Amino acid sequence: MLKLNESTKIELWAATGCITAALLFSITEMTINAQYMGQTWISLLFNYMVTCICYLLLVLYVDQEFKKSDKEVSIAVIFVYILINICFVIEIINAYFTALLAIKILIIYFRAKKENPKNQIYAEATLLFACSIFIHACLVLSNSINISKAFFTFIAPISIFLYLYLMYAALPHLITKSRHFLRYLGSSLLFTAVSFIPLGILLAFYFSNNNNQNIPEVLLAFNAPVQLIVHILAWNIFKFRNRRKAEEIQTLKTELGKSDANLNFLKSQINPHFLFNALNTLYGTALQEQAERTGEGIQKLGDMMRFMLQENIEDKIPLSRDVDYLNNYIDLQKLRTSTSSQVAIEIQIEEQLNNLQITPMLLIPFVENAFKHGISLLYPSHIKITLQINNSTLYFDVHNSIHLKQDNDPEKLQSGIGLQNVKQRLALIYPGRHELIIRENAKEFFVHLTLQLTENH
Template identity: 60%
Template sequence: MKNLNESTKIELWTATALIIFVFIFSAIQAVNIHSTFPQPIPYEPNFWVNMLFRHIISATCYFLLALFVKPELQKKDTNPSNAIFFVYTLIQVCAFTNLIDHYLLILLSVKMIANYFSRELQNKKNWLHSDITVLFAITIFLQACSLLLNNPIIIRASFFFILPIAIANYAILVFAVIPNLIDKKYRLLKFSGYSFLTTILSFGILVLLFSIFDSIENTDILGPLMGINPAIQLFIVPIFAWNVYKSRNRKNIEEITSLKTELGKSDATLNFLKSQINPHFLFNALNTLYGTALQENAERTGEGIQKLGDMMRFMLQENVEDKISLSRDVEYLNNYIALQKLRTSTSSDITIETQIDEQLNDFQITPMLLIPFVENAFKHGISLKYPSHIKITLQTHENKLFFDVHNSTHPKPDNDPEKLKSGIGLQNVKQRLALLYPNSHELIIRENAKEFFVHLTLQLTNNH
C-alpha cells in the first residue's frame, strides 16, 4: 500500500468499507429471514464461514481489478498481460457458483467500466483486452440485476450461459477471423461459413457449461436456450463484430490512404522534377536562347529568358502547394510551349498548334498535372529530320476541364538515353491522378505507329 497513490488508496479503502457494509447487511437480512426457525441458520458456524469466504472472494476480485487489471490497461506501448482474462474467468466462475454477492457483482462491473474508461487510448495493443473488459462488465452487471430482480429463469440462464460464449465469439471474430478475411476473395461467404461453424460449436459449449454450472433451478431450460443461441451467435454477434471492425479501422484506413497520397504526391513530384528539370532540358532551353540571340536583337532572347525565369519561379514556389489556380498552371503551360516553339521555329516541317482558353475562373488544380502530357509530346513527337506535328487544346465547361494532346511519334535510336525513359512521365501522372482525383477524372490514351493521342477530363474545384 505504500507505493500506491492517494486516489488508489482512497478507492481501496472505500471498496473495503462497501464490502464490509454488504457483509453486515447480508447478515442482518439472513437473521431477519430465518428468525422464525427454531434454530436460526445465522448461528450455524458453516453459515458464517461461507458468508465470510464469499465476501473475501469479492474483495480479492476487486483488488485484482484495481491493482493488476487497471495498470495493465494503462500501459502506453506494450501488450497488456493475458492474465487479465484469467481474472475475468475467475469472476465469472464465482458468479456461476454463487460465490460473489449480487450487490458486489454490480460493484465489480462498475470497477471494470472505470478501468475501461481509464485505459490508455493511444495504445492499440490493448484493444482486445479493452473490448473484453467492457463487454464482460456489461455481462456480469446484467447477471447481477437478473438475480436481484428475480427475472424468469430463461433470462437469467441466457445472461449466465449464452453471453459469455458470445463475448468469446466476438473476440475471435474481430481480432482473428475478420483481419484475415478482409482482403480476400469471397470474404463474406467465408465469414458466414465461419459464423455457422462457431454456432454449431457453441451448442456443445452451452451443453458443457449448463451441465457444470447449472446451480440455478433444476428446470428444463436447455431446449429454449438452444433456440435463443443461434440467433445470437449466427446473426447478432457476427453483424456487431463486423461493424465494430469496420468502424474502428475506418480511421486507420483513412490515415493510411492519406499517407499513401502524401507519399505518392512527394514521389510523383520528385520523379517529375527529375525528369523535367534536368540538364538535358536546361541546356536545350539555353541553346535555344543562344541561337535566337545570334539571329536577331535581344528582344526575343529577353522574352525567352523571362519565360524560363517564370517557369523556374513557378516550380520553386507554387509547385509545392497542394492546389493552385488553374490560370497559373495554364500560364506555366503556355511558357513551356513558347520556349519549345523557339527551339523548333526554324524548321518548316514542324507544326505546333495550340488552342488553350484563357482561364478567368477561380478553379483549382494540382500543380504540374498537365505538363507531363505536353512534355511527352515534345520529347517523342518532334523530329528535326521528319515532318512532325503537335496539337494541344484546353477548355473548361462548368466545373470540368477538357485537355487533349495529339502528336506525331518517331522511333528513337537504340543509343538515345531518352528511349529508356519513355513512358515514365505518363506513369507518374497516372499515379498522381489516381491518388488525387479518384472517381473524378477520365484519362484516355491511344497510340499507333505514327500518332499519339491523350484525352483528359478532370473534375475541378472552386477556390472557396
C-alpha cells in the same frame, strides 16, 4: 514496488470498509434472525474475502496494466473478469457487489490508455464483460425471469469470446484470402452447428436438478440466432474499421504529399531570389571599381552557388556549412557597403565546432531582408547579427534599421518571399521546436529565432 496515488488509497480504504461492514452486518443478521439457514459465518467470511480479493485484483493489477501505454496488457486481465463472472454465477459474490465490481471495470476501461494497438482486444473485452456482468447483476437484483438470467450466464460469455475471436483472429486472417466472404459464411455456419454440443452438455449438467426443465431448450433455441447475429456484427464492424483505417492512411499520405510538395516548392523558390540579389550586388561593385573586391565578390558568389546546387537539396546539413554560407553572403554585402562610412555592420557569429544538423537556407532570409531594407548608402544605417549555440538550441537575432526604397528602385514593388517562406518551412519542419519573434516599428526591425536542433549520429 507499486505506487498508488492518494485517491486510489482512499478508494481502497473505503471499499475495504464497506465490505467489512457488510460482512459484520450479514453475520449479525444471520445470528439474530437465523436467516442464512445451512450457511455458517465461516462460509460468509469466505464469500466476502473472495469479493475483497476480486476488487483488489481490479485495482492493483488490472487498472495498473491498462495504465502502461508502452506495453501490451497481460492476458491475465481476461481471467480476472472470468473469475468475477464465475464467482457471481455460483453465488460466492452477491449481486450488489457484482454490480459494483462491474462499474469498477467500466471505470478502468474509460481511464485506460488505449494508444497501443495491441491493447485494443483487451480494452474491448473489458467493455463487453463489464456490460454483461452489470446487466446480469441487475437482472438478479430485480428478480427477473430465470431465462434472462440464464442467457447472461451461458450465452453472453460465449458470444463475447466468439466476437473477440472473430475480430482479432479469424477475420484478419480470412480477409487476405480469396472469396473471404464465402469462407466466413461457411465457418460461421459450421461454428454455430458445432457449438450446440458443448453448450447442450453444459446446460444439461447445470439444470439437472432444476425444476425449469424448459430453460435448456430455450437457450439452445437462442444459440443459433445469437451466434449468427454476432457473426454479422463482427463482419460489419471489422469492415467499417478497416475502411476508416484506410481513409486515415490515405488522408495522412495526402497531407504528407502536400507538405513535401509545398516544401520542395518553397526550396525551389528561394534560390533564384538569392542569385538575383547577389548578381545585383556584384553589378554595383563592378561599376564602382574593377579591382580585387570584384574578384573577391565573384569568389563568394561561386561558393554560394556551389552550396545551393549541392547542399541546398538535402533535407539536413551540418550547421557549420549553413553558417559558412551565411558568412559568405554577409561578406558579399560588406563589399557593397564598405565605401560608405554611414553603414555600421556588427556580426557576432560563433564558430560551429559541433555535430548539429539544420535544414538549409533557414537563416539567410532574415539576413537578406536586413540588408535589403536596412541599408542605405545615403543615410545612417545599422545591422547587428548574432548567432549562438547553447547545448542543442540555436539563438539567432537580427536587428536592423529600416529605409524606404526610392521610387525608381526596381525592388520597391516586390514584396519578396523570404520571411513568409521561412515561416512556412519552420512550421513544416520544426513544429513545436522553434520560436520566431518578429517586431517592427517605424525605424527598426527585430528578429529573434530559437531553434531546437538535432545532432548527426
